[in-house]
Amino acid sequence: MNLAERYRQVRARSESICQGLEAEDFVVQPVVDVSPPKWHLGHTTWFFETFVLLPHATDYRVFNQQYNFVFNSYYETVGARVVRTDRGNLSRPSVADVMAYRAHVDAAMHRFLTEESRFSDDLTNIVILGFHHEEQHQELLITDIKYILGHNPLLPAYPTDYSKPKVPTIAGEQWISQDEGIYPIGYAGNGFCFDNELGRHKVYLAPYRIRQQLVSNREYLDFIQAGGYQDFRYWHAEGWDWVKTRTIQAPMYWFLINGQWHHYTGQGLKPLPLDEPVAHVSYYEAWAYAQWRGLRLPTEAEWETAQDRLEWGSRWEWTESAYLPYPGFAKAEGAIGEYNGKFMVNQMVLRGASEATTPGHSRPTYRNFFHAPLRWQFTGIRLAQSLSSTPF
Amino acid sequence: MNLAERYRQVRARSESICQGLEAEDFVVQPVVDVSPPKWHLGHTTWFFETFVLLPHATDYRVFNQQYNFVFNSYYETVGARVVRTDRGNLSRPSVADVMAYRAHVDAAMHRFLTEESRFSDDLTNIVILGFHHEEQHQELLITDIKYILGHNPLLPAYPTDYSKPKVPTIAGEQWISQDEGIYPIGYAGNGFCFDNELGRHKVYLAPYRIRQQLVSNREYLDFIQAGGYQDFRYWHAEGWDWVKTRTIQAPMYWFLINGQWHHYTGQGLKPLPLDEPVAHVSYYEAWAYAQWRGLRLPTEAEWETAQDRLEWGSRWEWTESAYLPYPGFAKAEGAIGEYNGKFMVNQMVLRGASEATTPGHSRPTYRNFFHAPLRWQFTGIRLAQSLSSTPF
Amino acid sequence: MNLAERYRQVRARSESICQGLEAEDFVVQPVVDVSPPKWHLGHTTWFFETFVLLPHATDYRVFNQQYNFVFNSYYETVGARVVRTDRGNLSRPSVADVMAYRAHVDAAMHRFLTEESRFSDDLTNIVILGFHHEEQHQELLITDIKYILGHNPLLPAYPTDYSKPKVPTIAGEQWISQDEGIYPIGYAGNGFCFDNELGRHKVYLAPYRIRQQLVSNREYLDFIQAGGYQDFRYWHAEGWDWVKTRTIQAPMYWFLINGQWHHYTGQGLKPLPLDEPVAHVSYYEAWAYAQWRGLRLPTEAEWETAQDRLEWGSRWEWTESAYLPYPGFAKAEGAIGEYNGKFMVNQMVLRGASEATTPGHSRPTYRNFFHAPLRWQFTGIRLAQSLSSTPF
């Protein structure tokens, strides 16, 4: 597929995710981690304007000088930005303004991608990075919309009929065993990957087994009913503080109504489907669940080595690995270099993909990362266990 | 005018204030004191539904059971309410939903006010209280919209072509002198007034003079240029903390652009009109300004006694009086009794009216009140001075 | 009594209050309103050094240049000061250092007061202000020590055998009636008073009655047992928030142990003496109690007019008056002028005196003031009621 056509498809999907929202839904930011949908739509547009059109397209006219201020996110290089906690206070630009901004940039990008005779590899790479960047925000659009409506007292339903993967049914468990050895980790192909996956390198793994299936709602409910949220022994010290000060008693979006567990979805409140993989748990909860089972979470190297035999793709899976640079990691120059490296502290790696991930966006080497208490993503749990190793 | 016609007019004005807003503007709550416009439109509707239709109208069907939760404000009697800091997180009910809610209640109120043969005085009083309640929210609509758009980096203009009083030009100053004596304070007529104005009572006033004109932008600018914001001697201790920690340097909505002072208005940024009364100052600023002048603010009794000789109506005027009950104050029974009395601590009285006040809403005995640091209302400054008294 | 002898007595009393404390008790600051005892001892010393010795005593040698930074409290004029929340972090100067500082200043003051041939009236007034200032800190020493030890889980007893007034026993109630009229308010004598009492002025009072006795623990217990802390109708809106967010259920220092109410005192935990006046209540609680009784608190003018027929002196009595300047109030020049005026916002007036007040320190015109939620002082409740007035 050529760049222009791929551009068109990526951009269209972002808008299809928002189809059926009310204008008001595009505006609010109920917690700091959730951005208003119109911000996502503007920010991804700003990316193409700032990193492609402005430096490279002849005669490109900026849509609105002030949008750099409004839609910049974390790019210190590029200038002042709206602090994250203020995004939900901005009623303007309106949704219509943002859509006009998208149309303006889309027209210029179409011209640029179809009429320019030849791109440098660097430029092509930036355009492709823009696609993946927008796909990341597509997932955030889905999870942020769910948060905005799922924390509204009316708990409204909303359309979710964009392309997405099927969520598996979990029945029974199989375990995959892996021998000890040195295994390669990191991206090695010729396609796109993020800078944090690069620097393919060797890792020694002691023997372990890893479960083929994710943990189900049914299994997680056992933990709740066994008093898991009331027993500090299963929790990190700061996880326990989090449970106590926020009175956490179940995954996000779970509601106990007349003795029956429900969860909130795009169709509104529904009875909890017991055989689906548990979703919307924090790292603290994933770790506590594994402790309770006498098991542990896999490391990201264990996951990557075994991944072709695992059932994955419906939940981002918390791993036992902190988000740190691979041995050969080096930041790119300029603003693009701010993409990943500067977040490599105090976050945990998640592997896999989720039902909200744009199809084709993730990879076996993909490294997602979030802070331990966050759970508005479709996060789930996979179990692992160490096996006896040969003596050194 | 009969109740039904007055109802129609009051309700129409609220909507005319919001005409020309984008749907997005109805949603946000950039600070805790500012409510989303759609909340005001819903809350005033909820008032009529809850206190008139539900208890008194036969066959009234509640529009939506959950709206009591969403649109209740401070009425502890009536049930759970959305905490004020959460109002800006609610994208639903949408503006269209709120307008449908208004239409539903308006139709029922029309039927009720035209078809019911006879109202008790109590019921009539509640309906009239609803008019005044809605007028109060009309003023908040105006000031909250100004805040929402005046704190947006795009500083957009917006239509303000609803009925409103003229703002005077200030040129020169005249002082009114008042002899010592016992004067009556509080409401004495037969029309509507709030409970906090009742209990007409005697107050002894020592002789004083009070300025006929409000303080102008020009006069206030002198204070700024004389270093008023840099000299602790003019400020209350907590006013000085407020200035320091929030780096306050001018009234709200003032911008110094290339050495020229501007202010934000419904027409966008405009050069500061020097001869208009200063607006959007806190009690701390009003008090500091008076200190700097070697004068003081009037008490509410001084103001009320002299008001018929003052030029008032364009700015709420901070007084030197804390908001406390009049000697004979007694709360009404039930939810209506929560209207005023429970706020009688830690607030200052403002007298007069402002350019945002619904014409006819205020009275010489009207007691408005706000916390000392607030300034998103059209608040201004009037000066007074004690004169020599006869010995006791 | 001459100044030198009075100086000696005042200074000795401050130290006698602290007798029997451990060195450690002098250091901590468990909440922002409570200062470490050694800070009080140093700050009162700093007052004499800064306002008397440095400007007026020949050859006075500053004890330690850095103490100005450490022991300054609110005097912006005089230079940088330790923010109040940091006082409890300073282990140095040690208690011994502070005592050496006191001895150094006391010796210089003794020399100054006995050897100087003639003082200006201004200087005499500053020395006398220093006595009253130290007496105020004597009361704070008593209440801060009670807080420090009364919030320690060991609830230790401590010696309180310095001079202090007797706490009355309350049995029965008598009411004093006062006719309407114009009454004089404010200080009129030739002795010492604070600037906030000056400006004797006329006030019109409508007829009222006021109870001779304070409210007793027994009476307040009735309020608790009638569910007063669970019923929002008796509370200011912000009082109700205070009760809810801090789960207040009784006055400070009350403990319910095996169904029996106790209170913490210098003798440790003791059964609650039912016939003593209730102490350690906030303004919110005083007001709610009066609401529950269908009565109200007196204004400060009502109190002052009736005070010679009241039983007062064991509790600071919350009044229905905000702390505001008297009509003729004017700040003194210089740092002394920061004494009172800058606190005249958002505080309530308390009248009388308490068992912790230095004997002779208070007066019928004395105006004490605190923020509405504070209750670590010996604060109590007196009831009043409006009587029918003649028509205007």
Added chain:
Amino acid sequence: MNLAERYRQVRARSESICQGLEAEDFVVQPVVDVSPPKWHLGHTTWFFETFVLLPHATDYRVFNQQYNFVFNSYYETVGARVVRTDRGNLSRPSVADVMAYRAHVDAAMHRFLTEESRFSDDLTNIVILGFHHEEQHQELLITDIKYILGHNPLLPAYPTDYSKPKVPTIAGEQWISQDEGIYPIGYAGNGFCFDNELGRHKVYLAPYRIRQQLVSNREYLDFIQAGGYQDFRYWHAEGWDWVKTRTIQAPMYWFLINGQWHHYTGQGLKPLPLDEPVAHVSYYEAWAYAQWRGLRLPTEAEWETAQDRLEWGSRWEWTESAYLPYPGFAKAEGAIGEYNGKFMVNQMVLRGASEATTPGHSRPTYRNFFHAPLRWQFTGIRLAQSLSSTPF
């Protein structure tokens, strides 16, 4: 050395660290991470009382029932504890009380350790754990005392003449190269180690080099003078926020006085010794410094593999490794199991030892850990670099 004699020595060293403090210095807690010295002295005593004497010593009489509440730290198993932010509010138990508590427990421990005929291995292990626990608090005593006095405006000197290692002079740099290979990590001997060092396991290391010397003050000063604290490119995103919101401009305890850098020490303020290893830097600063040099921090496995050729022992060295469990990690049963595992999230590993570490306390496999922004420990920087690896 027998247990009783070792007990005596360990306990004596804790007290010798505090020799020369004023009683007041034992009380304060200027920030949440710093505990009052008397708390450390009490808490280490509580450990022996709770885990040795109470369960095992016949006829042991608890010194004071309430001390369990006061001196418990993180042990959820054992009952309520004083929240960390409250420790500095407690003036009692006094230093004398704590010393009496120590004497009481020391006498009972002496009897127990000398008279009991035979201990189980488990019991011996708990006693030895108590020694190491107390040694950890000895280091905290040293760093907390430095913080308490080094944040006092008087910057007092204090005695530090207990046994401690020599701080090296850094002149020149040598680099150690390490070939790729599988190396063993973790404790393998028969002596004492903490549970977090156990589970000796294999790690594959790519080739790297690591500097023999720590980074010196002189080298770090170059970073400051090159504008390192003003350039976001060297910092983690949250490190940059930390620098900005706390206006960090140099390591803790550095003061620029008349153009000359000083640092605070036990001898008071001293000119910065340029050839000593830099101390009191956060992980953010260590990482930013390495980024600026175009190098990186070593991982803990790289450090452990090369440690016998490194100059270490004067600074805790931030590594590029998050604090996570080793593959075979398992918590001990009961309260002792709370020792380390529950902290394994959101902290970074530090290796080595510092001038404040009790001699003999650390080991090549020792894993210390702190949160990224903390720097009141003697934390320093070692540099590493990846070398070209053989292809996979």
